[in-house]
Amino acid sequence: MFRFLIKRVLLGVSTLFAISVTVFALFFMGPADPAASMCGTKQCTPVQHERITTFLELDRPPHEQYASYMRGIFVGRTIGGDSPDAIECPAPCLGINFRTYEQVSTVIGRTMPITFSIVLGGAVLYVLIGTGLGMLSAIKRGSIFDRIASGTALTFASTQIFFIGSVLLLVFVYQTDLLPLPKYVPFTESPLGWLGGMIVPWIALGLINSAQYARLSRAQMIETLSEDFVRTARAKGLAIAPIYFRHALRAAVTPIVTIAGLDIGGQLGGVAITETTFSLNGMGRTAVRAIDEANLPVVMGIVLFSAMFLVLSTIIVDILYSVIDPRVKLGTSGGH
Amino acid sequence: MSTANNPYLQVSNLRVKFETHDGTVKAVDGVTFSVEKGKTLGIVGESGSGKSVTSLAIMGLHNPKSTLLQGEILVDGRNVVGMPDDKLRLLRGRDMAMIFQDPLTALHPFYTIGRQLVEAYRVHHKVTKAVAKKRAIEMLDRVGIPQPQRRFGQYPHEFSGGMRQRAMIAMSLINDPNLLIADEPTTALDVTVQAQILDLLNDLQREFHSAVILITHDLGVVSQVADDVLVMYGGRVAEYGTAQQVMKLPQHPYTWGLLASMPSLRGDPEADLLPIKGNPPSLLNVPPGCVFHPRCRYAMLKGGPCDREVPELLQLRTVDEPGHTVACHLPERQRIETYQEEISSVGVAQ
Ligand SMILES: Nc1ncnc2c1ncn2[C@@H]1O[C@H](COP(=O)(O)OP(=O)(O)OP(=O)(O)O)[C@@H](O)[C@H]1O
Ligand code: SF4
Ligand SMILES: [Mg+2]
Secondary structure: OHHHHHHHHHHHHHHHHHHHHHHHHHHHHOOOOHHHHHOOOOOOOHHHHHHHHHHOOOOOOHHHHHHHHHHHHHHOEEEOOOOOOOEEEOOOOOOEOOOOOOEHHHHHHHHHHHHHHHHHHHHHHHHHHHHHHHHHHHHOOOOHHHHHHHHHHHHHHOOOHHHHHHHHHHHHHHHOOOOOOOOOOOOOOOHHHHHHHHHHHHHHHHHHHHHHHHHHHHHHHHHHHOOHHHHHHHHOOOOHHHHHHHHHHHHHHHHHHHHHHHHHHHHOOOOHHHHHHOOOOOHHHHHHHHHHOOOHHHHHHHHHHHHHHHHHHHHHHHHHHHHHOOOOOOOOOOOO | OOOOOOOOEEEEEEEEEEEEOOEEEEEEEEEEEEEOOOOEEEEEOOOOOOHHHHHHHHHOOOOOOOEEEEEEEEEOOEEOOOOOHHHHHHHEOOOEEEEOOOHHHHOOOOOOHHHHHHHHHHHHOOOOHHHHHHHHHHHHHHOOOOOHHHHHOOOHHHOOHHHHHHHHHHHHHOOOOOEEEEEOOOOOOOHHHHHHHHHHHHHHHHHHOOEEEEEEOOHHHHHHHOOEEEEEEOOEEEEEEEHHHHHHOOOOHHHHHHHHOOHHHEOOOOOOOOOOOOOOOOOOOOOOOOOOHHHOOOOOOOOOOOOOOOOOOEEOOOOOOOOOEEOOOOOHHHHHHHHHHHHHHHOEOO
16 A cells, blocks of 8 residues: 555646656747737837846746756745746745746646535536436436436537537526526635525536446446346345445446545546636636746646646556455555 | 155146247156155256256246246145245245255355354244354354364355365255255366365255255266156156166166266276267257257157157056156167167267
8 A cells, every 4th residue: 555655646747747857848949939919019118028028937947947947846935036026936936927926836726626616516416316316216216317318418428518518508598597607716705695596507417427426336236137146146145235335336336436536536637618608717627727928837736736636546446446445455466 | 656646746737838038948847756865866968958947947946937837836735836935935845845056056055054054054044043043153163164163254265175075065954844955956067176065965865865866967876876767858858757668677768878978887888979969959949840850860860750759757557667768769678778878888888
């Protein structure tokens, strides 16, 4: 276990390192001119342009910029050098937003709870409902319930979040006022406000992703029900409930845990389309905007956090997997 | 042959059909046999002859939605055909139990062996976990698993193939069933442990005095452990009799084919095997007449009844062997002569 963790954390850190180099390289390969985009396209005088460029150290070669970025993360740095407006950025410093001069760590601190609320709340909803419906469909395979559920699942699985989201907003929020307008209220400020502001995005995510989980778990359960050990359970004389729950379900959910873990891990770094649909300024929407503005530090910060969540989720999934399936030994095969 | 008045298991004219996308599969088509307590019936036949389908029908393990069961299966006098599942399940595991071919897939990979045995016992006995655990350890010990206390807490993947099958046997016998069906219990195992498992089953049968059905491809195994033999082909019975009758004077060309293809039964193990040419029939589209006729060397020339009429399972007439029945159109005298002149001389040891 300990060795497994060390190995995976080291692997994760080197992945993050490689990603940071790649993002930097891509940025400098492109025609982006952040200084120009910051001082406004039309009336930017060469003097202003020059000042911004020096302030942000954009005139220095890329590898020096990279080195100072890395130094910032570990020991902190001062941005703006000798300028009187220089910004003190303590470790772990992820740089500053080129536009607003706000520290990137502050940006992430503000946007992360929004994304987490959307993703985690939605995930609870769709994993439980989707998996439950899928399992039920499998048990009642071929019944009217199964047909309706499978048909509905197919419809929603092939729909886009912005479509469902817009329809929900239009019908339940703008036209009828049945559901509150999506907005982010910190949980600590008002738990009810938080819930109300999130309910529409959760429903939208729930509808779309439940469908995928329903299809997946139905297929898994059908496969498991044909396994020899389920036949053995029946041959023992067990009643229906323990056959389904103790024997079939336990085996059928194992792959779903993996997929859900990676899914959630991937979304925690930002769900741009969902956030945009509901005008919530989470990490995803912020990152997309930052790309438009050639706002390298913001992009880099969010990309690194997303990657970190993904790395963490693979580690957690592997640990969970070894808990569920006794045949899996941590570290021997690097997972499953 | 079962001569007692009320054998523990009595299967009469059993038919099993499956509705599939491609049509109706007639997997078992009119099979009759019986097994008494304390006796072993060996069912032999190539792959696809309906052996497993027959045993799953006895256990009531077919999916009722896609399976049509006809005929009668009396377990201790109770007909399990058409019995509602909530009643049938009370017989499963308690009155009749089954051992499957591959113990690795038949045991649940996520639960310890002990937990699976305890569960099997507690389905039918209202006892505490501690009592069930004691019983489980006793059974593990009884089937020859060393250090049963320690093994109790291990998972199936920590057992070797042979030990797993022993655990499976312990689980099937934990409620002391009167009928045990072993469906190719050694096929998935190393040759070296096959004999040990068969010996164990033999011992246990003597001890538990249950009726046993042993399904196998190997007539050699049957000749050693079975009291009666049922030879199945294409979902039907080709030949049925005591092991002695069938081994001494086999009467069906399909049985001859099986005998000739068994290395263990031929006098000269180095001699070439004589496999039966061709493949078993598709049960979606069963050949007319005798199901074996497309592969039978003795099928009567065109115009004979082999490809038109289904041969009835009839008692031998010219020799006094009560209970030895055969389904073949060949005249009995010709069969006996053919066997003595052509088949036994090939070197089938007896
Ligand atoms: N559930 C099912 N649906 C459709 N066909 C089936 C089903 N179960 C079995 N069959 C078919 O019935 C036939 C008999 O199968 P069965 O499993 O009884 O053979 P077997 O004699 O046990 O062979 P083996 O030695 O390979 O175990 C096969 O052709 C098989 O494809
Ligand atoms: S009935 Fe005809 S085809 Fe069938 S086994 Fe006898 S001789 Fe062969
Ligand atoms: Mg079989």
